[in-house]
Amino acid sequence: MVPITTIHYLVVAAALFVLGVIGVLTRRNVVVILMSIELILNAVNLNLVAFSRMWGNLHGQVFSIFITVDAAAEAAAGLGILIAFFRNKETVNVDEIDLLKW
Amino acid sequence: MPNMIAIWMPNFIMSYLGSTVTPGEAGSQFWALIYVLIIFAGVSVAVMSMNWLERKALAHFQIRLGPMRVGPHGLLQPIADALKLMLKEDIIPSEADQFVFWVAPLIGLLAAFTVYTVIPFGPSQAVSDMNIGILFMLGVSSLGVLGVVVAGWASNSHYPLIGALRSSAQMVSYEVAMGLAVVSAILMTSLNEKGTGTLSMIGIVRAQEQQGIWFIFKFFPLGLIAFIVFAIAMIAETNRAPFDMAEAESELTAGYHTEYSGLRWSLFMLAEYAAMIAVSSIAVTLWLGGWMRPFVRLLHGPSWDFIFSLFPGLTFLGLAAIAFVGVLRMPAHSFFKIQKIGLEAFGGLLGFIALMLLVIAIAGRSQDPSIGSRLNESIGYIYWFLLKVAVFMYLFIWYRATWPRYRFDQLMRVGWKVLLPISLAVLIVTAIVGVLVA
Amino acid sequence: MNPAMNSALNSGLNSTAGMAPVATPYFFYGLAALAVVSGFLVITRRNVVHSALALIVTLLSVAGLYLMLYAPFVAGVQIIVYAGGIMVLFLFVIMLVNIERSVKERRFNSMWPVGLSAAGALFTLFVFAFAKGRALFPDRMMSLPESSNTQQIATMLYGDAGKIGPYTFAFEIASLLLLVAILGAVIMTKKKI
Numbered sequence: 001m002v003p004i005t006t007i008h009y010l011v012v013a014a015a016l017f018v019l020g021v022i023g024v025l026t027r028r029n030v031v032v033i034l035m036s037i038e039l040i041l042n043a044v045n046l047n048l049v050a051f052s053r054m055w056g057n058l059h060g061q062v063f064s065i066f067i068t069v070d071a072a073a074e075a076a077a078g079l080g081i082l083i084a085f086f087r088n089k090e091t092v093n094v095d096e097i098d099l100l101k102w
Numbered sequence: 103m104p105n106m107i108a109i110w111m112p113n114f115i116m117s118y119l120g121s122t123v124t125p126g127e128a129g130s131q132f133w134a135l136i137y138v139l140i141i142f143a144g145v146s147v148a149v150m151s152m153n154w155l156e157r158k159a160l161a162h163f164q165i166r167l168g169p170m171r172v173g174p175h176g177l178l179q180p181i182a183d184a185l186k187l188m189l190k191e192d193i194i195p196s197e198a199d200q201f202v203f204w205v206a207p208l209i210g211l212l213a214a215f216t217v218y219t220v221i222p223f224g225p226s227q228a229v230s231d232m233n234i235g236i237l238f239m240l241g242v243s244s245l246g247v248l249g250v251v252v253a254g255w256a257s258n259s260h261y262p263l264i265g266a267l268r269s270s271a272q273m274v275s276y277e278v279a280m281g282l283a284v285v286s287a288i289l290m291t292s293l294n295e296k297g298t299g300t301l302s303m304i305g306i307v308r309a310q311e312q313q314g315i316w317f318i319f320k321f322f323p324l325g326l327i328a329f330i331v332f333a334i335a336m337i338a339e340t341n342r343a344p345f346d347m348a349e350a351e352s353e354l355t356a357g358y359h360t361e362y363s364g365l366r367w368s369l370f371m372l373a374e375y376a377a378m379i380a381v382s383s384i385a386v387t388l389w390l391g392g393w394m395r396p397f398v399r400l401l402h403g404p405s406w407d408f409i410f411s412l413f414p415g416l417t418f419l420g421l422a423a424i425a426f427v428g429v430l431r432m433p434a435h436s437f438f439k440i441q442k443i444g445l446e447a448f449g450g451l452l453g454f455i456a457l458m459l460l461v462i463a464i465a466g467r468s469q470d471p472s473i474g475s476r477l478n479e480s481i482g483y484i485y486w487f488l489l490k491v492a493v494f495m496y497l498f499i500w501y502r503a504t505w506p507r508y509r510f511d512q513l514m515r516v517g518w519k520v521l522l523p524i525s526l527a528v529l530i531v532t533a534i535v536g537v538l539v540a
Numbered sequence: 541m542n543p544a545m546n547s548a549l550n551s552g553l554n555s556t557a558g559m560a561p562v563a564t565p566y567f568f569y570g571l572a573a574l575a576v577v578s579g580f581l582v583i584t585r586r587n588v589v590h591s592a593l594a595l596i597v598t599l600l601s602v603a604g605l606y607l608m609l610y611a612p613f614v615a616g617v618q619i620i621v622y623a624g625g626i627m628v629l630f631l632f633v634i635m636l637v638n639i640e641r642s643v644k645e646r647r648f649n650s651m652w653p654v655g656l657s658a659a660g661a662l663f664t665l666f667v668f669a670f671a672k673g674r675a676l677f678p679d680r681m682m683s684l685p686e687s688s689n690t691q692q693i694a695t696m697l698y699g700d701a702g703k704i705g706p707y708t709f710a711f712e713i714a715s716l717l718l719l720v721a722i723l724g725a726v727i728m729t730k731k732k733i
Contacts, residue, residue: 004568006677007670009605012572014666016579016598018659023583025655026648031588031634035595038626039579042602045614053609054678058689061614062696062707068614068621069714073721075626079633080725086637095649202589233687237616244624248596251631255589263635270632274625301690 009050017043028093030085034078041071115473124304126219126230137229141218149375150180156499163503174445175428190364195257198361202256207366210249210373216242217380222304224393224483235303236288239384240281243339246377247273250341250358253370257361265357268347268510272338275514279521280335283328286529287388290317290325293536307392314399316391324532329389331525336381338517340374343502347510382494383487390490393483404467411463411478414485418456425449568608575601586647588634592627599623613690 016039023036045064052060086092125133154169154176161168169176194203220235222228232238247270254266291309292299300306310317318329338345349357359370386392395410426449432438459481466478508516574597581594599622606615649655685692699705 002565004565004608007674008568008572009609010670010677011667012575012605014663014670015576016602018663018666019576019579019583021662022656022659025659026652027583028646028649029588031630031637032583032591035582035591035630038595038622039582039598042599042622045618046602046605049606049609049611049614052611058692058696059706061611061689062693064611064614065617065693065697066707066710066714068617069718072621072626073717075629076721076725077728079629080728082633083636084728092637093645199587199589202593205593232612234612234616234690237613237620241616241620241624244620244628247624247628248631251628251635252589252593255631255635267632267635270628274628274632277624298691 006050006054009046013043013046013050015043016040016046028095030082030092030094033094034075034082037074037078038071041067041074112473122226124222124226124228124231126228126232134229138219141229142215145215145218145376145379146372148379149372150184152375152378152495153180153183153371155495156502159496159499160503163500174432174441174448177444177448184368187368188365192364192366193361195259195361197258199256199258202252203361204366206249206253206256207362207369207373208249209252210246211369211376213242213245213249214373214376214380217377220303221380221383222307222387222392223487224480225304225308227393227480227484228304231302231304233300233302233305236284236301236306236384236388239303239380240277240284243377243380244273244277246373249370249373253362254358257358259361261355261360262358265347265349265360269341269349269358272341272345272347272510272513272517275517276335276338276521279331279517279525280339282522282525282529283332283335284384284388286324286328286525286532287317289529289532289536290320293540303387303392306387307394310391311394311398316389316394318389321532321535324528324535325389327524328528328532329385331521331528332385332389334516335521336385337498337501338513339381340378340498342374342378342498344505344507345513346507347513378495378498379491382491382498385494386487386490393487395482395486408463408467411466411482412460414481415456415458415460415463417485417489418452418459422449422452422456425452564608568605571601571604571608574598575605584647589631592630592634595630596623596627599627610685611689613693 020036020039020043023039024033027033027036045067048060048064048067050060052058052064082092085097089096091097125131125137157179158168158176169179172178172182194200217239219229220232220238222231250273251266251270254262254264254269257263288299288301288306290313291306293309293313300309313320317325319325337343341349347353347357349359359367362370391398395413397406401410425445429442429445429449432442432445462474462478462481466474466476468475578594578597578601582591582598585591585594599618603615603618603623606612606618696705697707697711699708
């Protein structure tokens, strides 16, 4: 069996990243878009931790903790916006957020 | 071949009893599996007996008798209940989300039971010793809230949804105060010669052993305040009275599990009680010295060790005595004949266990590493740990019988405006005092 | 007493100690497959709660991958912050906003072919880059000291022996970011302040 190296983790992270990008670009529901962003951030975290092991130091892990903090802040603010928006327009679909379109 | 097994078994058991590390650390999957099975069975039995004890104790608090019919003093009541719940019709509401409805109790159960992998019943009596032990425990036990939320949503009904919203808000809020209280205990572990703290559950108890003090008494009253904050947050975490708005039967019928029945409902109950035992174990590990016996610094020496090693046997002897007093107090009517025999048999079993424990305590008195002394030590560790947890279990019942239920806004106020500032203050003061001492 | 067998048994018990994690590749492929499959479910499920549950599975399997990368502290943070905190927040919000309607509606916006092809191009780029740059990555991975992982991360974040660490300032900024996020969320969601 092939030993697991950094490139394996990078491929998994790339797959998660692309799935997240597809979610952000194609879904209509804001909640799913926010969840896709979490997927993207997780893919980045996985990359960082894999590199941290590759180089044998912990800078990557520390960075991934910062990204986790960032994800928590993003989720709180994003869901806050979502609730404020839902209160005004009674919808959670991005393509109905079109007040500035004309 | 029986001959080989006869040689193999004692060697194998001895090699385990002689080990100073947990099965997970030794990399022995076989022992780890046996441990997992023992813990799973033990927790299930503990939950069943807790069920009986809770009904009995609540009844006695209210000057009632409690369950009396099924078995002597209702001792077989949990078994009858379990049988009833398993045979009941398994109703899934037609408007419910089938898959999520099915998976919700499993999430709660999984979260409650996974926590037990790192609970240290003794220095080597744990499935594994993770070096992020307490972080893992807090994380996994916070997954339990997912089961509750998802159950309330999947039922597609009003009361469960409100119960789930209340419960998730409550559990998330109290997790903050709980985590900060835990951090102040972890800070105390770093006050040894090397100056490095630890997150490992076994390491935390070892730190208390080294410093010769339970963390509840450390920097009096800082440890005590942190412990009290944790003890309050822990009741809210497990949705128990007086913080049981999530399942308030008088306002929400039963909260998030209103629509559940039969086996699924019993899985929720199992998860709740397992989570109660788990958080009590965290409290015992962090503040009450884990497996350490009381007065380990004050009353030391072989003779004191021997006296304290008699305690497990004496406890079971006392339980047996209670059973036999119960036999004597039973009415002398022929209806009670079977019940009397049953209670006598139960008392006899308890007495037999007591005898075994006493024999082990006396035989394993010596300090040399024989099976007897190893067994004696292990029993001592597990006994003291479980005794402390049992005290917490009794407190849970006591609270439920004593205090009226909080209102939801009061609960939130206590969580955010009282417990959180107190735990923050304790954390900061502990850090300052720790730096000054070190 | 059979000495040969006895020693074999003893060595059997002892040799497991200090052994490398068993069948690591299988665990890796299992966790990776679980993460990717449930990641796929996250973006395709019609029902948002199903998406959230799938995302929880992804997060937990990524936490498992962290454990395999000698990053237990990051794995613990992943479980406690992501799975226990952020996902509960998500589920909470899903219950507050009405999803009855969105279940019956179209899942994807009208621009989905463009988005899909852009993401496909991105993935092709990734694969191309990995295939080209394969020689850059060493064949063997380092093993980090797992038992002192938390201490080392703490040293980096807070510094050691009176000196501040390389990330102390960034850590303070991160705490400020969280404070701003909390305030923003409260101001946006509260009707009357």
